[in-house]
């Protein structure tokens with residue numbers, strides 16, 4: 001009898017040791033976890049991650065998009081849409097032409113010096129803008145991408161590396177760069193943009209094949225019709241004058257004035273000029289909107 005209980009307790013102790021070992025050992029992590037989070041977040045999961053910005057999400061239902069002044073993001077990449085046999089191409093909607101509408105756009109960031117200052121100026125003025133971000137900068141400054149998104153601004157895709165000779169080799173290399181940047185943005189935000197802007201503009205870079213590919217992949221290419229001229233070494237005062245004179249000269253663009261500026265490295269004059277630029281448009285009675293599907297073509 002005693003022998004029997006002795007044997008049982010030894011078995012029991014061995015069992016306990018094995019159990020403790022299994023649960024504490026790193027080996028237990030090697031067991032595949034069936035309940036791993038799905039790679040595609042549902043809209044509800046996006047909302048669970050704390051307060052969300054006031055944005056519109058493209059989900060499985062791709063075709064019902066209200067005309068609004070909200071940034072639009074997709075919860076799927078192009079690839080994921082294809083895998084799920086969801087429509088990638090966007091249905092067209094009536095563009096929004098206001099009486100006086102200004103879209104402030106900032107390219108080539110995010111930048112650790114300029115972008116936070118621009119975000120602060122926009123916040124002080126209680127207005128939203130659009131940031132066309134470059135993939136190489138996105139991967140260096142993910143926290144800035146989050147800040148832009150959380151503040152309710154629109155984020156657009158400005159390709160992965162902005163290097164013309166690589167980008168414009170072919171429509172395929174261009175699309176690859178957009179999708180690379182999409183992946184980087186989605187890894188940070190769980191969503192990715194549908195709007196894109198070709199570095200240096202589409203003229204002289206795009207053939208009809210580029211436009212065709214962008215359309216089938218569901219990207220909205222966004223140009224501009226007012227240039228701040230901040231790609232040069234111009235000082236803040238010159239930028240302000242430049243913008244005001246172009247705006248006054250082209251009153252036919254007031255229904256959809258799309259202003260090109262840069263928040264990338266070395267554009268501190270743009271930051272200096274921005275409060276006066278905003279003041280000018282406010283005094284003229286312009287409405288500030290973010291770029292989305294309802295934004296008319298620049299020209």
Ligand SMILES: [Zn+2]
Pocket residue numbers: 107108158162199200
């Ligand atoms: Zn650029």
